[in-house]
Amino acid sequence: MTFPVLDTAAIKQAATSRLVLDTVRDALIAHAEGRTSVPPPLHMEFPEADGDCHVKAGWITGSTDFTVKIATGFYGNPGLGLPSNHGLVCVVSARTGQVRALLDDRGLLTAWRTAAAGALITDAMARPGAVTLAVFGTGEQARLQTSWLAKLRPVGTVLVHGRNPHRANALCDELDARGLRARPASAQEAAAADMIITTTPATVPVLDAAQVREGAHVTGIGTDMPHKNELPPALFHRAQLIATDDHAQCLDHGDFGHAVRAGAAAQDSDIAAGLLLKAPLDRLDTAITVADLTGVGALDAALASAVLGRLLR
Amino acid sequence: MTFPVLDTAAIKQAATSRLVLDTVRDALIAHAEGRTSVPPPLHMEFPEADGDCHVKAGWITGSTDFTVKIATGFYGNPGLGLPSNHGLVCVVSARTGQVRALLDDRGLLTAWRTAAAGALITDAMARPGAVTLAVFGTGEQARLQTSWLAKLRPVGTVLVHGRNPHRANALCDELDARGLRARPASAQEAAAADMIITTTPATVPVLDAAQVREGAHVTGIGTDMPHKNELPPALFHRAQLIATDDHAQCLDHGDFGHAVRAGAAAQDSDIAAGLLLKAPLDRLDTAITVADLTGVGALDAALASAVLGRLLR
Incomplete structure (x- = not known):
């Protein structure tokens, strides 16, 4: 048994505009009130491939889960027939540290939020x-x-x-x-x-x-x-x-x-x-x-x- | 189509002691010769759950892949019947930034290396x-x-x-x-x-x-x-x-x-x-x-x- 990986089709089905708007509103309020935890991101460069990788984590203090988001940008990819940006979101329990799921969202959630x-x-x-x-x-x-x-x-x-x-x-x-x-x-x-x-x-x-x-x-x-x-x-x-x-x-x-x-x-x-x-x-x-x-x-x-x-x- | 998630059974089958020793030897030499890239890690604390999360990335310069490792330690877990440590290793192409696979290794690879x-x-x-x-x-x-x-x-x-x-x-x-x-x-x-x-x-x-x-x-x-x-x-x-x-x-x-x-x-x-x-x-x-x-x-x-x-x- 390992954790589930959810693809964009599943994510699109779940993320109604109501869910996204309500969640983002609450999270912006929490952030304004100092109830969030956002450590400095991790960053890597791959100059030969004109690429970089950013890893960002975030948590609404006290909530069930936190996330670690891995996002890459490799700017020569279009020449290979691939999109420039890739990545995933890892959802981890803030109670036990167990990985709950991976969202293979292709940047969708970042765009929506x-x-x-x-x-x-x-x-x-x-x-x-x-x-x-x-x-x-x-x-x-x-x-x-x-x-x-x-x-x-x-x-x-x-x-x-x-x-x-x-x-x-x-x-x-x-x-x-x-x-x-x-x-x-x-x-x-x-x-x-x-x-x-x-x-x-x-x-x-x-x-x-x-x-x-x-x-x-x-x-x-x-x-x-x-x-x-x-x-x-x-x-x-x-x-x-x-x-x-x-x-x-x-x-x-x-x-x-x-x-x-x-x-x-x-x-x-x-x-x-x-x-x-x-x-x-x-x-x-x-x-x-x-x-x-x-x-x-x-x-x-x-x-x-x-x-x-x-x-x- | 999303990336494969490989569990400990698959990892144990692939990681012969010869493979591990040869790989670690070469990587230690590469590190000694300055041919590695290791950015400062990302760190989060979850004091109420006596937990923490470290995200570490690494790359042998010029090699095909880099990794982002998410490792959590939640020290009250044994009381819940769960191990203290969790995590996964994300293998990403250093040529295109695409996620190649996730290794749900439960810390096995870290222990072996x-x-x-x-x-x-x-x-x-x-x-x-x-x-x-x-x-x-x-x-x-x-x-x-x-x-x-x-x-x-x-x-x-x-x-x-x-x-x-x-x-x-x-x-x-x-x-x-x-x-x-x-x-x-x-x-x-x-x-x-x-x-x-x-x-x-x-x-x-x-x-x-x-x-x-x-x-x-x-x-x-x-x-x-x-x-x-x-x-x-x-x-x-x-x-x-x-x-x-x-x-x-x-x-x-x-x-x-x-x-x-x-x-x-x-x-x-x-x-x-x-x-x-x-x-x-x-x-x-x-x-x-x-x-x-x-x-x-x-x-x-x-x-x-x-x-x-x-x-x-």
Whole structure:
């Protein structure tokens, strides 16, 4: 007898959007309240194969399971007909240390928890009457963030801004097929939307802070390394409310850190994003609000454990 | 399609002692020559369950696979009828980052590579004419180190020294059943053997350096944390050859480090154990030699990869 290995088909069946959203909301609140344990990750490089491996662990303090996530990126793989990213999530009992199961999720759970976190925070921080949504970027997260936000609140026109017009058109078609009204837009037009989500690997800001309207909310999810930067410091300077999913991480390698180093925001001017999910936000209709999300490892633990619980029930 | 999970039955079938010894020898040499990559481990604590989790990765530079080993110790488990230790070894392609297989080895490979390393180094460093073997400790490593050394060279009487006489007797019976001649012994008698292997979790030295005879060899494998200490500094002072499996690790949390901090050995007085496996050692019959082994993570990678290669062949 060994532990079960659950594949993406099983994981997709168990992870309803309700389960993912509820789990990620609770985990963000737990993280904001200091009820999570996330040790420094383990990292390896394989320069000859242009590859790397990150191992991240996380635990919601007191919960039944913790997880160890192994994620590899080998950037020459497409030339071999293989995807660049691989990995798995190992779910371990926090009571006995026994391996409960392995989730061969191919990065699915990480993508979902990222999308759910972005959608939940955007929904909580945007004006109740906000209608238009702009998304910067045309990749998997652009699609997921948009469709998950539409599960949480009515979304009017979706403005898609991408550097590659073919990819922007393809994403619009895909969103249209899901019942959303999407069309390509310039950066200037997108920056004027009620709600803005940036999902790019940009190293220079993708929008002009002066073009963001009063009353708008902006969520950035793409900046996850010190050299990346999606949101301009001037946007943080204009913001009346700044949320970060992890203060130390966002300061170290998020857009918030760029703004603090540029002198556009005070180091203690942010609030833990999870706290904004506990009760409806009291915000001015003219305020600009910003969320900087760099990804919280404890969400992996919460989501994998919840999916496993559903599968083994 | 997901990756295979190989259980202990399959692993035991593939891992012949020849395969393990050859693989560990080559890996120790590679490590001594700087051809390994071992990142700092990831560590988590679960104080309420008296548990911890260590994640260690290793790679023999240039080889096909690397490994990520998840090992948990939950010390209240025996009260629940469960073993304290759990874990698995994940074998990942160092060319594409794809998970090749999981070895649900229940710690078997770690135990074997530890025993093989101890036996190989003891065999390489002991006098050709050394006959009597003393083992301190009565646990799994006491049994394994003894029987693996007996695969490499003739072993005469085995003197077993343990604090618990029942466990010492039980180990002697077990070694007798494997064709060895074993009997319990006092610490003083054991310290006078030709070859000595210490396998305890002791925090104060288990033998008196003055009782060790000229020409003897001593291998310590139990000290793997800064607060542990099996071999007395005075033994290192008497030694004419000191080998460490990993200089930095042994200095940080091995018996060698205790000796250096006590002023009994110079910080650069050790030689990489793996180098002694390349050619027969030129040693004086009257010299005392000492090996301090703290465990090398890259051996896990080499052994798991070799076992997997045999299994998938």
